[in-house]
Amino acid sequence: MVVIRLSRGGAKARPFFNIVVADKRVRRDGSFIERVGFYNPTARGGEESIRIAQDRVAYWKSVGAQLSPTVERIIKQAAAAAPKAAA
Numbered sequence: 001m002v003v004i005r006l007s008r009g010g011a012k013a014r015p016f017f018n019i020v021v022a023d024k025r026v027r028r029d030g031s032f033i034e035r036v037g038f039y040n041p042t043a044r045g046g047e048e049s050i051r052i053a054q055d056r057v058a059y060w061k062s063v064g065a066q067l068s069p070t071v072e073r074i075i076k077q078a079a080a081a082a083p084k085a086a087a
Contacts, residue, residue, distance in 0.1 A: 001023075001024045001064075001066060002021060002022070002023060002024070002033070002060065002063075002064065002065040002066070003021075003022060003023075003024045003065060003066050003067075003068060004019065004020070004021050004036065004057060004060060004065050004066070004067050004068065004071050005019075005020065005022060005028075005068040005070075005071055006018070006019060006020075006028075006039065006068065006070055006071060007019075007020045007022070007028060007029050007032060008028065008029055009029075014042055015041060015042065016038065016039075016040050016042075017038065017039040017040070017041070018032075018035050018037075018038050019035070019036050019037040019038060019039060019052060019071055019074070020032035020033070020034065020035050020036065021033045021034045021035075021036060021056075021060050021065060034056065034060075036052060036053045036056045036057055036060070037050070037051050037052035037053055037057075038050070038051055039074050050074060050077065050078045050081070052074075052075060052078050054075075057075065
């Protein structure tokens with residue numbers, strides 16, 4: 001099964017997560033099919049904390065990919081923040 005999940009990067013005590021499409025059997029930080037965004041929980045000031053290619057996520061969901069619970073929460077969070085940024 002294909003899943004959209006987080007892949008950890010960054011330094012110790014300074015996490016950075018890529019949002020990737022990967023086979024469920026592959027380890028968390030292993031190979032992936034496509035990178036569809038990122039999440040930076042420690043973003044400060046003017047740094048961008050979330051970027052997601054919504055069209056690619058919609059495509060992968062349409063062909064059967066499952067979202068991890070954390071990625072689902074992050075996508076909802078990004079959708080709620082998007083109208084504020086556009087206004």
